[in-house]
């Protein structure tokens with residue numbers, strides 16, 4: 001574990017179901033990431049990529065092992081503490097954009113910050129405008145998701161993941177739903193954000209072309225890390 | 229309640245105008261029913277009370293009964309007072325009492341009366357009547373005889389009487405005819421029929437005979453005393469309290485109209501209870517409607533809720549958004565319903581002018597504010613359960629990551 005690791009897990013396991021139906025999906029994961037790292041998470045379908053990202057994102061608890069991030073023992077933390085931690089330090093991008101249909105692009109980008117603060121502030125608005133600018137959608141700030149293309153929506157989702165200045169963004173097949181050109185656009189964006197803002201990214205993908213754009217490559221097979 | 233929850237709730241309602249309008253229309257309908265029922269039940273009660281108290285005295289003052297009583301209950305010797313039947317029930321010294329009564333607050337009419345039973349004879353027909361001897365100018369103090377006149381004039385000369393239209397029809401009497409009245413004191417004399425009235429109260433129209441105070445004294449052999457003092461008060465519902473006050477200040481027996489009309493009050497009570505049940509049902513309808521609409525909406529918005537939770541929204545924020553949405557639907561729907569009900573009831577005549585066949589709806593008793601308050605509370609209540617369901621949504625499942 002390097003000194004500047006932002007998170008580290010060891011012996012991490014995850015089982016679903018009980019008794020006969022029990023399945024062990026993660027079978028002892030040891031992994032850590034350094035600040036500013038950008039890694040691709042590869043593996044066949046069903047190997048446990050989404051499960052691992054969900055646990056690292058504190059959206060689900062592991063069944064066993066340790067999980068520390070920024071000096072916090074997330075295995076021991078309460079649900080409320082994990083929610084606060086998530087909103088403060090973690091960003092998410094999913095395969096489907098999951099933007100709120102009633103909000104404009106700008107309001108969607110502000111959403112995670114507004115949820116934490118209980119209101120929308122001028123500072124948030126400025127930061128969200130900057131981020132929309134960074135993802136090349138300054139002119140779409142007042143559009144609703146339904147009026148944008150798939151690639152544009154996913155770029156809004158990337159901007160949204162960054163609003164709280166997270167140390168780590170977990171992206172689960174962020175380009176899985178996009179054509180090659182839009183996918184490249186989103187990946188360029190992620191790379192430049194990773195370089196300028198020093199935000200770490202962990203990106204699951206089936207696409208070698210996408211993985212090739214990431215300096216680090218982590219491979220998962222049947223619930224075990226076979227290469228990191 | 230964070231401003232962000234307010235914003236998201238309002239935004240969602242505005243983003244689905246059709247669905248929002250439909251829900252609010254449902255609430256508005258329930259509120260209109262609530263207000264309509266309140267106004268109808270209240271109006272009915274007012275009408276029945278008005279009809280009842282309109283022509284009757286609100287308080288009757290009479291001589292107290294000299295009932296049998298044990299005077300010394302200490303055992304050895306028993307001293308008792310027997311019911312005194314030797315003297316007539318009359319208020320012998322009444323003149324000093326009148327100013328005392330008139331000074332009592334809330335009293336609007338005082339009418340000292342000579343009362344007695346008599347028979348009207350015409351040819352071979354005899355009919356029992358109740359004679360009311362009223363002082364000059366006090367004929368219409370208790371029942372509005374002047375307004376009820378259907379024939380002749382309401383003047384009461386020494387030899388004139390006013391009779392009810394039923395009695396006139398039963399005996400075939402007309403204005404100007406002369407009839408003979410014999411009193412229960414064994415005195416008799418002839419009267420000319422000066423006028424005929426219809427009060428709309430069967431017993432009065434069949435049996436009441438009005439005559440001059442002085443003439444009645446002679447007919448009933450009451451040279452100085454009077455039979456009773458009839459009083460009207462405003463509001464009529466205060467009669468019992470005022471009767472109690474008069475009992476103490478005059479020493480007379482004071483009977484309020486409410487004592488003789490308990491059936492009316494039982495009826496009004498039953499009516500009010502029916503109204504409450506109907507109103508409760510309209511509230512339950514609102515609760516069920518909003519609850520089910522919210523539950524559906526939450527199922528539909530599962531992934532939205534999931535993503536908000538994943539991005540750091542607390543359970544409290546999710547709950548506030550949905551409770552606010554439900555409450556807003558209730559509040560706006562209730563106000564719209566109240567305004568519609570108010571406008572719909574606007575052209576209706578006041579209860580006092582309702583003709584038979586019309587519904588006596590009293591807009592003033594529509595309970596508009598109560599309806600709005602209760603509906604808003606009901607809507608809030610209705611959305612709490614769905615909102616808690618929403619807060620329990622697991623982001624991982626909802627997003628399907």
Ligand SMILES: Nc1ncnc2c1ncn2[C@@H]1O[C@H](COP(=O)(O)OP(=O)(O)OP(=O)(O)O)[C@@H](O)[C@H]1O
Pocket residue numbers: 016017023025043044045046047048049050051052629
């Ligand atoms: N809630 C659950 N209950 C039971 N089993 C589950 C649950 N979630 C995931 N699994 C199982 O865990 C395994 C890993 O699933 P996961 O979604 O992590 O795979 P993945 O690597 O993301 O696959 P893909 O590339 O298809 O997205 C699968 O076999 C899946 O059936």
Ligand SMILES: [Mg+2]
Pocket residue numbers: 049050051172629
């Ligand atoms: Mg997956």
